[in-house]
Amino acid sequence: MSELVLPNDTNGLGNLMGGRLLHWMDVCAAISAQRHSGVVCVTASVDSVEFHSPILQSEIVILTSWVNRAFRTSMEVEIKVEAENPRTGTCRMANRAFYTFVGMGSDGKPTPVPGVVPETDAQQVAFDEAGRRRQFRLFTAGRLGDEDIQSLQEYIGSIRHDRN
Secondary structure, three states: OEEEOOHHHEOOOOEEOHHHHHHHHHHHHHHHHHHHHOOEEEEEEEEEEEEOOOOEOOOEEEEEEEEEEEOOOEEEEEEEEEEEOOOOOOEEEEEEEEEEEEEEOOOOOEOOOOOOOOOOHHHHHHHHHHHHHHHHHHHHOOOOOHHHHHHHHHHHHHHHHHHO
16 A cells, blocks of 8 residues: 655654554555455554654655454554655655454454464564464453463563573
């Protein structure tokens, strides 16, 4: 999905407003979720929005999204945002985020969605990391059991160990 940054999309510094970008990211992610599941999907959460560099007026915003993992009725969608300078054709990574969508049935209630089968090593890593992010979301919402909390603590401990 591509968008052109127009003057009405920018703040006083001539940078794309974050809210406008979040809207575009939500639309792009919803398309991926709906294509994967075959049902209407709604946004359940937005996690880990990373703003790497400002996007300037007149630049082209290129949004790419894909489903990392599906759970029973929800899916994690990763969105990558690049900014393209239309005069030079150069692109740079600008943003990244993870959205969670829930598939909705015709009755307006959550409905099961198809799973994701990783086909590459990179997809397997994204699949596994999506599971950890889901555990963290459930933990912060107070919906994680003691056994799962222990698993999450061990994982966080391993990350700290890897950084040292």
